[in-house]
Amino acid sequence: MKTQLHIDWTSCDGRGLCAELLPGVLDRDDWGYPVARGKAGRERTDVPLRDADLEAAQEAVVLCPKLALSLHERKVQ
């Protein structure tokens, strides 16, 4: 099982709290929206997390001002 941080782009407004809480995982683009570091394609929407980032990711889910984040478990293929 691997935990992914899902970003709901229709809700996201690029406020930047998640990028502050997960500085190693998320960067911000010029408009403020989160961009997963070193990821491409689907992994920018369902960002795979290391175990060390789980706690910060949970904080980000709770604090996101637009409720645009959620955590999902995915089986490793």
Place this chain on the structure above:
Amino acid sequence: MWAFGRVSGFVALALFTGSVLLGILNRSGRPLMVLPRFSISLLHRNVALLAAVFLGLHVGSLLLDSFAKLNPVDVVVPFLGSFQPFWQGLGTVGLDLVLAVVVTGLLRHRIGQRTFKSVHWLSYGVWPVAMAHALGNGTDVSSGWFLMLAAASAVAIAAALLWRLSPSFLETSHARQGNLP
């Protein structure tokens, strides 16, 4: 009880002012000096909850006070009080609105963003209602320090509102108006 009821009212009003200012700052998406964005978010929540606690103390102590002559009904239903029913009723309106905002705020993840946000907008109504209640119903309005506090709060809120409505309010407003860095 009378003195405590008055002082807790002032503290609640000052904290609500701080909470509105922090909420507006929070919405702009900007960090404040050493405070990161998520700290401002938490501070906004905690100051607001503390204000609600002082509001509870304010209402509770005056409910038990023999001089204020409050009925339990006056706590929830506005404009029925025996002393200055209109100004006291504004306080009741404020309390009811604060309760709605606090409950929906704490249940944000359960009720969804849209419901939360539509109720949270009421906070912009709470502040003037609370200030009018303090000015109209308060017995310390003639004292200088209270007027200073009220005037400073009003100026701060008005300035924050103007900032909120200005085009450069958002941290990312420059890029979002089409100007790439």
